[in-house]
Amino acid sequence: MFGIASRRFSTSMMTHSSRYYFAQKFVFFFGAPGVGKGTYSKLLKTDLKLNHISTGDEIRKIVKGHTSSTFDPALKEEIKDLINAGKFVSDEIVIDIIKEKLKEPESARGVILDGFPRTKSQLDIYDKKGLPIDLVVNLELHRSIIFEKLKGRRICHNCGTSYNVSNI
Numbered sequence: 001m002f003g004i005a006s007r008r009f010s011t012s013m014m015t016h017s018s019r020y021y022f023a024q025k026f027v028f029f030f031g032a033p034g035v036g037k038g039t040y041s042k043l044l045k046t047d048l049k050l051n052h053i054s055t056g057d058e059i060r061k062i063v064k065g066h067t068s069s070t071f072d073p074a075l076k077e078e079i080k081d082l083i084n085a086g087k088f089v090s091d092e093i094v095i096d097i098i099k100e101k102l103k104e105p106e107s108a109r110g111v112i113l114d115g116f117p118r119t120k121s122q123l124d125i126y127d128k129k130g131l132p133i134d135l136v137v138n139l140e141l142h143r144s145i146i147f148e149k150l151k152g153r154r155i156c157h158n159c160g161t162s163y164n165v166s167n168i
């Protein structure tokens with residue numbers, strides 16, 4: 001579906017300011033909601049020592065004021081203002097969030113992009129910014145099992161921790 005040629009040494013990458021970049025692996029996790037992207041990302045994050053990036057989670061953290069010290073404060077404020085005004089975060093900003101996450105020490109060896117890109121437009125912007133793709137993992141699960149899992153999803157109102165009460 002998407003081209004997965006190695007773009008690791010494109011000229012646009014040479015000018016990127018990240019400290020890590022060339023050493024970083026970029027793994028993409030695709031799949032339906034409930035398929036287990038988050039669960040598998042978190043397991044692999046530990047095993048492979050990669051950082052886990054879920055842009056949705058990141059936006060929630062920004063709104064609550066929980067971001068890493070390396071995160072650009074101006075971008076953080078811009079995102080907070082957008083969310084508080086009930087507006088959407090643009091695809092450009094979503095990719096800027098990823099670029100901020102790449103600066104974290106946890107990203108030194110690479111990152112797992114959980115559920116990104118969501119759209120062709122996001123992929124195009126990602127490409128245009130010269131960001132690489134090393135591996136795409138497409139998770140699949142039987143439809144009926146996905147439905148069971150989604151029905152059992154619960155999120156704590158206080159701390160945002162997610163649970164699942166389904167028994168599969």
Ligand SMILES: [Zn+2]
Nearest residue numbers: 156158159161
């Ligand atoms: Zn809680």
